Amino acid sequence: MNKINKRFEELLNQAKEIKDSEYETYIEGTGPYKHVDSEKLLNWLTKTENLIVNICGENSIYYSRFIENKNAKAHETNLILFNRINAIFSALKDDYEDGYMTSYKSLIQAEVFDNELEQAKELLNSGYILAAAVIAGTVLETSLRELCDRESLAHGKLDKMNVDLAKAGTYNTIQQKKITAIAGIRNSAAHGKTDDFNKNEVSTMINDIEYFLIQYLK
Numbered sequence: 001m002n003k004i005n006k007r008f009e010e011l012l013n014q015a016k017e018i019k020d021s022e023y024e025t026y027i028e029g030t031g032p033y034k035h036v037d038s039e040k041l042l043n044w045l046t047k048t049e050n051l052i053v054n055i056c057g058e059n060s061i062y063y064s065r066f067i068e069n070k071n072a073k074a075h076e077t078n079l080i081l082f083n084r085i086n087a088i089f090s091a092l093k094d095d096y097e098d099g100y101m102t103s104y105k106s107l108i109q110a111e112v113f114d115n116e117l118e119q120a121k122e123l124l125n126s127g128y129i130l131a132a133a134v135i136a137g138t139v140l141e142t143s144l145r146e147l148c149d150r151e152s153l154a155h156g157k158l159d160k161m162n163v164d165l166a167k168a169g170t171y172n173t174i175q176q177k178k179i180t181a182i183a184g185i186r187n188s189a190a191h192g193k194t195d196d197f198n199k200n201e202v203s204t205m206i207n208d209i210e211y212f213l214i215q216y217l218k
Contacts, residue, residue: 014044034079133202137186
């Protein structure tokens with residue numbers, strides 16, 4: 001279970017606890033009013049908002065609906081507020097689990113990676129082989145961190161993350177060996193060892209990273 005799925009389950013359980021905390025108050029002449037625990041509700045609302053931003057971003061329909069409904073309207077109890085937000089949360093959970101959404105974070109990250117790899121290509125074509133290798137290597141390391149997050153694995157040095165991801169079944173040993181080779185060029189570049197690699201090897205490195213992103217960071 002990745003971090004996002006785990007958070008969905010945690011918030012689903014919290015929502016059940018909030019529902020179970022329901023109680024009534026009475027005001028003479030107006031009848032009973034139903035409420036839920038306000039502190040539990042605030043905690044749940046805060047975490048739900050953060051999850052929406054992380055998955056969808058602030059320009060999404062989910063975030064817009066959340067902002068429109070997160071405050072109780074006149075003469076409403078917080079139970080009514082909870083029911084509205086819980087409906088949004090349930091829709092988000094269903095769409096995410098059914099594969100109808102693409103992570104906003106992933107879309108932005110993909111654009112950043114594309115830009116950085118294009119920069120690496122331009123540097124390589126201009127003769128800046130070392131700089132191109134360093135930038136491409138940074139893209140690879142960042143992508144491994146993202147995959148570790150998805151698999152609920154700890155961040156670490158590039159080599160360790162590579163081993164952990166292969167053990168987790170994220171990719172096979174052939175891909176693991178390719179990443180090890182890329183990491184070797186990246187480390188040599190980071191230490192200024194320009195005799196350890198050439199322009200063609202860096203070009204292949206960039207192409208391999210592009211392929212890796214397409215295959216594993218969809």
